[in-house]
Amino acid sequence: MTHEPTAVTTAAPAVRTKGLWKIFEHDGIVVEAVRDVDLTIERGDFVVLAGPSGSGKTTLLNMIGGLSRPSRGRIEVDGRDITDLTESRLARWRLDRVGFVFQAYNLLPVLTALENAEFTMLLRGIPPEERRSRVEELFAEIGMEGLEGRRPGKLSGGQQQRVAIARAVVGEPALVLADEPTANLDSKTSDGLIDLMSRFNRELGTTFIFATHDTELMRRARRFIRLVDGRVVEDERRDAPA
Amino acid sequence: MSRFLDGHAGVLGRLALRNVRRQGRRSILTSLAMVVGIGLLVFSRSMADGGHEDWIDAGVRLGSGHVTIQSPDFATRRTLAERLSPTDLEAALAAVSDVGREGGILETATRLEVRGLASSPGGALPVVVAGVEPDVESRFSQLDERLIDGEYLPDGDELAAFVGVDLAERLDLQLGSRLVLTGQDAAGDISGQLVRVRGIFRSGLPEVDTRIVHVRLGIARDWLGAEGSATSVALLLESSSLVDRSARRLGQLLADVPGADVLTWPEAMPELEAAVRMDDFGDYVFHIITLIIVALAVINTILMSVLNRTREFGVTRALGMTRRDTGAQVMIEGVLLSAVSGFVGIVLGLAVTWVFFRNGLDFSGLMENGMEAAGVIIDPVIYPKFRLPTLLGSVGFVFAIGVGASIYPAYRATRIEVAEAMKFEA
Numbered sequence A: 001m002t003h004e005p006t007a008v009t010t011a012a013p014a015v016r017t018k019g020l021w022k023i024f025e026h027d028g029i030v031v032e033a034v035r036d037v038d039l040t041i042e043r044g045d046f047v048v049l050a051g052p053s054g055s056g057k058t059t060l061l062n063m064i065g066g067l068s069r070p071s072r073g074r075i076e077v078d079g080r081d082i083t084d085l086t087e088s089r090l091a092r093w094r095l096d097r098v099g100f101v102f103q104a105y106n107l108l109p110v111l112t113a114l115e116n117a118e119f120t121m122l123l124r125g126i127p128p129e130e131r132r133s134r135v136e137e138l139f140a141e142i143g144m145e146g147l148e149g150r151r152p153g154k155l156s157g158g159q160q161q162r163v164a165i166a167r168a169v170v171g172e173p174a175l176v177l178a179d180e181p182t183a184n185l186d187s188k189t190s191d192g193l194i195d196l197m198s199r200f201n202r203e204l205g206t207t208f209i210f211a212t213h214d215t216e217l218m219r220r221a222r223r224f225i226r227l228v229d230g231r232v233v234e235d236e237r238r239d240a241p242a
Numbered sequence B: 001m002s003r004f005l006d007g008h009a010g011v012l013g014r015l016a017l018r019n020v021r022r023q024g025r026r027s028i029l030t031s032l033a034m035v036v037g038i039g040l041l042v043f044s045r046s047m048a049d050g051g052h053e054d055w056i057d058a059g060v061r062l063g064s065g066h067v068t069i070q071s072p073d074f075a076t077r078r079t080l081a082e083r084l085s086p087t088d089l090e091a092a093l094a095a096v097s098d099v100g101r102e103g104g105i106l107e108t109a110t111r112l113e114v115r116g117l118a119s120s121p122g123g124a125l126p127v128v129v130a131g132v133e134p135d136v137e138s139r140f141s142q143l144d145e146r147l148i149d150g151e152y153l154p155d156g157d158e159l160a161a162f163v164g165v166d167l168a169e170r171l172d173l174q175l176g177s178r179l180v181l182t183g184q185d186a187a188g189d190i191s192g193q194l195v196r197v198r199g200i201f202r203s204g205l206p207e208v209d210t211r212i213v214h215v216r217l218g219i220a221r222d223w224l225g226a227e228g229s230a231t232s233v234a235l236l237l238e239s240s241s242l243v244d245r246s247a248r249r250l251g252q253l254l255a256d257v258p259g260a261d262v263l264t265w266p267e268a269m270p271e272l273e274a275a276v277r278m279d280d281f282g283d284y285v286f287h288i289i290t291l292i293i294v295a296l297a298v299i300n301t302i303l304m305s306v307l308n309r310t311r312e313f314g315v316t317r318a319l320g321m322t323r324r325d326t327g328a329q330v331m332i333e334g335v336l337l338s339a340v341s342g343f344v345g346i347v348l349g350l351a352v353t354w355v356f357f358r359n360g361l362d363f364s365g366l367m368e369n370g371m372e373a374a375g376v377i378i379d380p381v382i383y384p385k386f387r388l389p390t391l392l393g394s395v396g397f398v399f400a401i402g403v404g405a406s407i408y409p410a411y412r413a414t415r416i417e418v419a420e421a422m423k424f425e426a
């Protein structure tokens, strides 16, 4: 399998959306989940999407990650317009360019922690030695040495999220999208996860975009965007990252 | 993890394998359905094959053998005019001895058969008189095993006759009774022969017990003016599976003898062939119903496992698996599950059939005086027969079930929308 050529220009931002809309329609009930969002996110940024429940955070994140299609508008990621990619090209693109961390149950229960972490590399056909050395290194960094062979069911929630984070960053994606990665966790555990992601952000330069209600995560964001009813109502840059 | 397990195919295979293993209890339940279904199939198939071998055996023994050599028109006309001439008979017997024991020929019965009338002071009835070689015939037809009175064509008694119990009753015959056989001889004239009843048999089959009379070949030839000839040479083979091969060989050897035709038992006795086929058909209907039940059980298992893993499929899709990958993963899981449980089913079915029934399954409680099918008396004890084609067929069925039962669940898995799936908790 070869990597698809991605038109990366140094000037291209990590994400650029133009006039982005998502409209759901079920049995005549129309929900405008995302309304006319124009957003440019720089590479290497650490961005939080906040807002009340139902404000469109997840919907926006899903569109940026190519998990659902916009009703209107365009999305560019890393200089590539993904709006019209076919579904299978989108899948391949996600595999190569995007890392995901979800709220919970991120890991495949039948694979070990290590196999979960290297899952996308397996799909990409990366040779075992390379896979192994990258994952082992990462496991040391996330403080999971010795737990490589465990199944997710035998890991704590925090440990599972660490593996999910390792899996998201291991392929050196253009972008990591994390939807409420710290929900369901106690504050000490979630602070640890935030530290971890912040460190990957600084050390690897990986762009992170979060959707969250976690105030600590909001506090640590370098850019803070608030959505209300699908619109951006606040967009603030903070120069003192935690 | 070896190198060739990398890339999509390897990942899918590994995921499928692990998932089948993880769903231990559910897999076992499916396995059970498979085991019972396939086991039943293997069992019933072996028993049916065994039963049919019995039918064929009984049919060929009482009838024209596995393979028969006769004049081309004898099958339809059944008169002495259509007999094997002495030279044709010689050629036929030469061909038979050429094929010989190595060709699977166990017995060779030369017969001179004629339709005629049996009369006694008590009355007259139409019969089929067969002039036979007693020692060969006793092994061939085993009719002498059904003797109830007297002897089977004793040595030195040229005029001995062996008759069925119903004929004896209706013509008021006892051992020693005189009987006149009348038939059309080789010259086309009606001629009679006096014989004496030396033995009485009961086959249990009314058609046989009223119609068949055995006499010695020599006396039949004298009576009918057919010196050195016969109406048929009937061959008993080691197994019905050798029929086609032997018939082909004999056909080649007798290619330049136009007066001698080689017929296999299905050709010579189409009604027996039809009965076996009918019974097979009944079996197939039963098998198909079994298979449908098994397939539904497998579909249910796989579908449940797909629906329970919606979020998981959402995750793998988000990470970069395509709809096709997901469908393939479910297909592999289904085929794997079916293969494993189907294999167990086949082995178990064979084992149970072998352990409990290799000494025969006795149906005699169900039938009185044996059972009759297509004019053949059947031993009420059926022995299972294990045939490779049957086993391969079962393996094929298992595979078909696996593939067939996985299609719908796999399709459902491909329809999962990632964004929707991620709303599921677990």
Ligand SMILES: Nc1ncnc2c1ncn2[C@@H]1O[C@H](COP(=O)(O)OP(=O)(O)OP(=O)(O)O)[C@@H](O)[C@H]1O
Binding pocket: A024, A025, A026, A031, A032, A033, A051, A052, A053, A054, A055, A056, A057, A058, A059, A060, A211
């Ligand atoms: N598939 C869908 N069909 C119809 N409406 C939907 C669908 N998905 C989301 N919505 C609606 O879109 C709006 C935005 O939902 P979204 O999940 O993006 O909110 P959110 O900000 O992530 O909320 P939360 O903080 O609770 O996760 C809501 O009104 C929701 O009901």
Ligand SMILES: [Mg+2]
Binding pocket: A057, A058, A059, A179, A211
């Ligand atoms: Mg949400």
